[in-house]
Amino acid sequence: MIEAQSRPAAWHEVVLATLKSNHVRLAVYVPDRVFTPLIAALHADPFFTAFAATREEEALGIIAGAWMGGLRGAVLMQTSGFGTIPNALASLIVPCQIPALIFVSERGTLGEFNLGQAMVCKTMRPVLASLAVEHHTITRQDELEFIVDRSIKQAVATQAPVVFILSPLLTGGKVFAA
Amino acid sequence: MTGSQHNAKVMNRFDLTKRLVTALKHEEAVIAGIGNTNFDLWSSGRRPQNFYMLGSMGLAIPIALGVAIAQPRRHVIALEGDGSLLMQLGCLSTVAVQAPRNLTIIVWDNGLYQITGGQPTASAGTADLVAIARGSGIAKSAWAADEADFDRLVAEALREGGPSLIGARIDGEPGVGTTDRDPVQIRARFMEGLGVKR
16 A cells, blocks of 8 residues: 655656565566656565566567566556567467456557657557457556556466557656657 | 587487486486487486476576576586577577576587588588577686586586586487477476475
């Protein structure tokens, strides 16, 4: 739970606390500007083992191994990174029934300035739907803890991955400096 | 070819896999990459601590790294082919940065994409995978000169800790047998073998 404090908790503080309350100790990421405060907080908290992988599918392999070894893990990536993982999802995570927790910082919508990002974003939900992978687009702070907490519990209970797409409506996104 | 790779004896993957399995006395975990690598591990005798990858080419080492982080007191061995490693070279630098003492990587290098029709890999005459590993930061990386040297390197890795990488030049003999292709069962047995309850 988030401690009582004078200001409302930031989205990344809610994610961190929810990971912790669900005993998710490993976080492997490919860096993303919007996720920077979450990544910094994961590094700063000794509860977590947090480090960068060179590629998103590598990060998925690492947390798959960790799960099988008894350690819960999450992967953090950007929308464009999602484009690199369908094979790892379809041939490792889904068939082996690994409850991978995947956080995607959503680019490509709501003010995107890079066409490459915008196109990859369009592939994301159809890919997840075609693999029947549970996924939630989170736009509201007041729903964040509920969705993440319940979905982590469901992932573990049903041995299935879940993808959290964190919308710019939640995180502020990345803004084009015009 | 460069350095000791040129002088390393061409050996046989199934023979070396059996030598490896014989050396495992402490329920070490073994993660085998797709194709002939896991076929030969399967045929070397079923162990509950073996994980046979059925897809996700290139991810044997990342999976092994995850197991090594989760279970720091258990030694973990990744078996990977040259083509698979070339697909995911970045994982070597991730291993080097994390530097798990309980992780050993063994690379079977026949210079071939063997199972897809024998097309040459970059390691057939140009890329030196042990040099790449060393350059990635895995200082304990060496080619096995022959079978006895392979046994010695395995014993050293298990005794002294890692991370370490052993390169073995191998012939083009096909894998022996094939794994059962039941990923849920493979995963469940592996977790049981590691003493993990869901």
